[in-house]
Amino acid sequence: MSGAPSFNILMYSHDTYGLGHIRRTMAIAEQLREYDTNILILTGSPIAGRLNFPKHVDYVRVPGMIKKANDEYFPLTIRIDARQAMEIRQSIIMATVTTFLPDLFIVDKEPQGLKREVMPALEWIKENLVQTKTILGLRDIMDDARLVIEDWKEKDVYSTISELYDEVWVYGEEEIYNPVLEYDIPRTVQDKLHYTGYIHRRVPETHQVEELRLGLNIMKNEQVVTVTTGGGGDGFLVLDSYLTMLEKMKAEMILPPFQSILVTGPFLSKDEKEVILERSQELGVHAYEFFSNMETLISASDMVVCMGGYNTMCETLSLNTMSLVIPRETPRKEQYIRAKAFNQQNLVEFIKWDQVDASTLKEKIMWMLEHKEKYMDAMDRFEMNGISNICRRIFKHRDDKNGIFE
Template sequence: MTLAPRIAFPPPRVRRRRRVALYSHDTQGLGHLRRNLMIAEALAGGDDAPAILLLSGAIQLRLFALPPAADCVTLPALRKDVDGTYAAESLHLSLEEVVALRSATIEAAVTAFAPDVLIVDKVARGSFSELEPTLAALAARDDARVVLGLRDVLDAPTAARREWAQDRTSEAVERYYDQVWVYGDRRVYDPVLAYGLPDAVARKVTFTGYLGGPGRLASHGNLPPPADAYVLCAVGGGQDGYALGAAFAEARMPHGVVGVLLCGPYMPDAARQDLERRAAATDRLRVMRFSADPGPLVANARAVVGMAGYNTAVELMCAGVPALLVPRVEPRLEQLVRAARLAELGLVDALHPDDASPAALTRWIAGAVTATRPRRADRPGKAVDLEGLARLPGLVASLTGAPGLFGVRGGLDRAC
């Protein structure tokens, strides 16, 4: 028997390129996935950019072009049904079986990749605690750092505190995490105070600023802004955006202005097809299915009507265009809290979804398009920290290279 020749691998370098892994649970919507992709894009710039591994079960990941030096592990997907229960998206497996498969896949991938930093989006233990074995393995290393990334608002305070306690998040943060990054500005909303987080967690919190800035996501076909003057309606991932989209489709546009409706990849086919039929019957409405980076569409619009998800809100604050937020109010009040707070600061207008009739949208659009008022981003006294993406490379570098951080699982003081 002839043996295959052995491959001569080059000797390992003394200083390897840093490695960062990003985990996002994928039970509903595009927000978590897009946020981690923007973080990966921010970390990928420069000569000393780390190798980046994304872990997600969202099949929509294939719609995006990954940044340089990044790759992904796509987990067996989960879905959240309308009654709030979870199941495997495609595999004929029980929930317990698919979670066990995901957990083993994550542990194997992270063990082989050996990241210097693992950044976990929102759910400290992962979906159904699927991250627990991986977190325990990383805690046993003295050269790995773990970060929990939180959006500005999790839910209304009572509900957020209850879920935080049920998921034993404080215990997980104390045991496994070095830092907690809040992707927001504490002057806008401070979850540490709102949710009464214990001191052991609060000491690890750093406010990064909102994840705005020049970062742009690439995709396999981003949509260019229309040449005509337009008002944009953005309904996030689209899974529950039909009602707002239908109201916008029936709203009257000012003379010389068209309506552009961005459906999102999760909008059910029947709902999207209905909106497309409405658009086909008029030259004042256009329907777009998906854009990986809606930023240019937002920035070039005369005004924007949108839901109040984190990414949409940040894009609107960056663009400074007149904006009306119509928040989701089920199954959680996160968007309602965010919309109310931004409206209180004068950064946006807000309307409860029960009041978002075609007539109400027509009145708001007419005022927003014709009013002579400064762009919101230029109004004095309304400055919001939108530089989070620019700060992330420095935060990662401080975790992996600053003296005195290794060997103490505790993290930095709170940002001021």
């Protein structure tokens, strides 16, 4: 290590449900750890302990919460009052900020945190850590524009960003989706905004992919379709439709020209998970609740059938693996908007949620496997500069702190 003082980065990921926020945060943290930094992640993810945290990266777990309805949140596992749980979370966040003393505080997606839990920390930093930079990280698409504008105006989010954040990083490309126009972002916030580009994922070594395929008894030239629904909480329709497709092919004595691998996600309900695993076993299909190294699995696949969350899209594009997207449209339209935008670039194909069935799936999958070049060419042209641009911003802040100027 160099003799320069360490640079402390604190990353907040509220993680009420699903895998999206913690996986995006981990992807960024993994790339930054090689430099002279300490990274601490604040997360409410119930699966944080199942993730592989690299050297110089650690996490602080706050009580998990789950959204029931109308912006109401309740403890995910512990049997205490929701207000108590939120007070514990806020206390842990404040204690971490005031002891870790971050040089950079990156807040993922929620400018005020869950139920405004990050506000006291942001205000304390502004008053007491004048050299600390506060960063709001936003995925490419949040939701339907009208709903985002209404929500941000009601919660006074525009003022929060203007007054308490130094920069806003959009993990996307302005040409694909322009949040300034879509979300009516005022000039005071526009001046803080930086498009980083999409976040590239780690590309596994060839031998790692070969070893995984061998372990799954996949022949060298055999095609593989992987089905993943992220956290899985709302993914039963996708998994069920895919298995129905395979069951109909079996009944018609049609041998699929590919092997199938299913990853249900840890948040699929127990009853639904049992159904999926039992049907998969009857079909001789590999099925998992959780796969710790999704990058290698996706790289070993010829196609991924998924729901179109930000992280899955970044993984398939980073690994040049075709994807057939079945985007959910409730409670947010983010996945559907992204699927349409990427489809216009020939990066993905998609089926609307209310139009998915076994026949449509079969038709789309077979067509895509026979026309790979269309998607491979588009993915080859698609640049993913998110990590390099994020590193460039962080280096600037680190050098400013250490008095190094170009």
